[in-house]
Amino acid sequence: MKTFRTRLIIILMSLIGISMLAAGLTMAQVYRGSHIRALEENMMREINLLENTFPFQATDTAGASDYYSSKARELEKLIDSRVTFILLDGKVIGDSEMSPDLMDNHLTRKEIVSAANGATGSAIRYSDSVREKMLYIAHEVKSENGFVGYIRLSMSLEAVGEELTKGWMLMAGGLLILFLAAALVSYRVAAGLTKPLEHITLVANRISGLDYDARVDLDRSDEIGQLGQAINGMADSLQQQLKQIHDNEDLMQSVLANMTGGLLMVDSDGTVVLINRAAEQILHMKDDQIVGKTYNALKRNYEFMKFVEEGVNLKEYIQEERHVYDPEELILQFDGVPMFEDQGGYRGMLFLLQDVTDIRRLEAMRSEFVANVSHELKTPIAAVKGFAETLLAGGVDDEETKRSFLQIIYDEGDRLNRLIGDILELSKIESKRAPLEYVPVNLKELFDSINEVLLPVASKKSIQMHQGIKEHLYIEGDEDRLRQIFMNLLSNAISYTLEGGRVKVEAEIVNIGEEDEKVLISVKDTGMGIPKKDLPRIFERFYRVDKARSRSSGGTGLGLSIVKHLVELHHGTIRVESKVGEGSAFTVELPIMHTLD
Known part of the structure; x- marks a missing residue:
């Protein structure tokens, strides 16, 4: 994020610098143009003033060249400009800095060409005679005293350059101060943008690191504030969902741990992915000995391993009871249930192990109890019935024998009554109804x-x-x-x-x-x-x-x-x-x- 802030500041400063440079160049051009126009206007006014006040003489007389050159030098001292008098045919008749005889014909000079059309001629060019870049202003003049030609004023642009340099220095100082101020503002703006983003990024990283208590603390209503609120909402949702997942997982672990039956899950690749505590006790194996390994790790429990292999191969519900010896004899009920997704995809097999040894023993005891009860009831009933039939048939005439038979019937009836009473008493005690x-x-x-x-x-x-x-x-x-x-x-x-x-x-x-x-x-x-x-x-x-x-x-x-x-x-x-x-x-x-x- 610091790199982003630096890049943002650099971009802002670059934009500001480019904008200021462009503005400075534009201002310099505007300043130079306006300064030159001001000079042109001033020089034109001076030409107009000379046209109306200068003591012109005829140009065809002897000494005319000396006269106009002398006057040109006097004027240069007054107006601080080079003065040149030029005839209509381009011949220089007087100049404040050079002898007219040494000067070329000026008919093709740009300012003269422009002035020949009745307008004010102007030009900026390098002067070979004075070896400087000059500004030239020319205007056609017609005097009643015999002068018909052009008055040309020229000025070195070095003065303009000096003025521009001063302007550049002032403008550069102002731009530098403005740039520094803009840099400070840019830094503040960038920091104002990036610091909240850094905070949001830090909170997002903490959340991705499973710290779901982390929250964005921003009191602002702009887009960054809305982003922070969205991050907080996401964290709240994740925290709630994670709590629900943990609660469900704890509930599932509690259910698995407290199941009386064993549970073992094998995925579609034949790898054991889950085993509960009851299955560990039945199989005498710990989860770290089998979870993450193939079901062949159950080879110590060969009977169950073969059942698992059968279920994995068939991929359908199977059930079976087997006797195992580990070391004592146990009767285990195995159930295999295939697991399919909603789309029909096979996910693996779920195997249930139930120790039914006690149940089968109780069932055997119940069967034995019923058989014993039947036998115990049958004996006195048979005796009662036999002796009663003998007496009813009249086959016993001896009173003593009859009495003996009746005593036997009474004793067996009493024994039968005690037996039924004990059975009912035992049933009441076992069912805890008393x-x-x-x-x-x-x-x-x-x-x-x-x-x-x-x-x-x-x-x-x-x-x-x-x-x-x-x-x-x-x-x-x-x-x-x-x-x-x-x-x-x-x-x-x-x-x-x-x-x-x-x-x-x-x-x-x-x-x-x-x-x-x-x-x-x-x-x-x-x-x-x-x-x-x-x-x-x-x-x-x-x-x-x-x-x-x-x-x-x-x-x-x-x-x-x-x-x-x-x-x-x-x-x-x-x-x-x-x-x-x-x-x-x-x-x-x-x-x-x-x-x-």
Whole structure:
């Protein structure tokens, strides 16, 4: 911009200089012309004055040449001009500076030719006699005293040149002052034009450098001011659009980062251009390992790479479920969606990865649950139906046998009722349709009431019930649900403990004084124990370690599953330790206080 300002000043100064030079030359010419015209007029007046006052004599007398030369020299001193008397035939009869005898015939001189026609003759030329450039004025004169010819006055133009030189000096000084003033004004004008442009250029460069807060600060209403306002409007628009783009990008990044499914995008050249966090976790790869590379970089995940290759080649929607091992077995659902522009151009493929392992496991569990429920319901229903048909057919006459059949029907009906009740209870717990009501619960009083109910059953098998719970030990929980948890655990302990065995309940506080203060409640028995291979599955629905013994004891196979769900609803955990032939120990860990969700 400084170069532009310099060039602008140079152009302005050049125009001003040329204009002033042209004006000076014109003025000089006008001055010279007017000065010469003034001299001509003055010299003509002097000729007219001589015509009327000069004492002419006859030109054909002896001594005429001397007379007119003498008078010419006298006149030259008076009027400061060379005086020449010329006859009609061009012969010089008198001259103030040279002898007429030495002078050429002047009939062809320009001023004489012009004066011969009755007008005033004038000419400017170089004089060989005086060796100067002269101004000549001639006029025809007719005197009654015998002179008929021309009076010619001439003056050296050196005087005019001196006057012109003085004029040039004065004019040059004035022009120089005017030029300096014009230069100052030009600089101010150029600066007034270029400084706002420099400011606008600086702001435009800042905007192009992504500084969208830059603004033009000009308080003027001319075209430059309008340009600044346009730049500000453009910056406002860019800033707003950029904010919208950033907001959209942040929203998209947030959506991609929080998607539970994996997302991977491959462009039309087969290059991976996008991968989200879920896909990184599923594929065990970071974005810098794959983004910007071809999909062959997925070779560590061979199954998915082959699916991507198939989608890129087909360029159409595909879907597939595959089992992968990385290192554990997973069931992944792959979806490939082609991306096309509005004009129909192909942009690439979008691949979705969904870990459906848990979903398929739940579906399998649901199918297994339905099958187990059907089996568990079928057994008592078949028994009820069989014995009822036998009684209805009248094939049993013995009252004792009838009573036995009816007792079996009653027991199976009761077992069927408990089974349906447990199924409904488990369904209600899993669907969270039964919210917990937290109240302070005294653990010793809770287990005292449970022992009171179970003690008769334990006494029949000579099982000793021990309780190691301190007085005034409170926890926050749903008292009915806690009763249900420990009633199940103690009932199981009594059921699977042989006669003469022992069941013990203990409680201790851990993390005392800390924010996550908890209580550990253990139910231990000296029963038959649980085989190690069955320990991971004992909390599954309808899973029984000893199916025959469980059915004979009246169990539904849902008790421990209900217990596990109720413990988790209390934000607790349950674990089991057991050895075959030595007994089992179920430990429930519950928070003493619950924070509000």
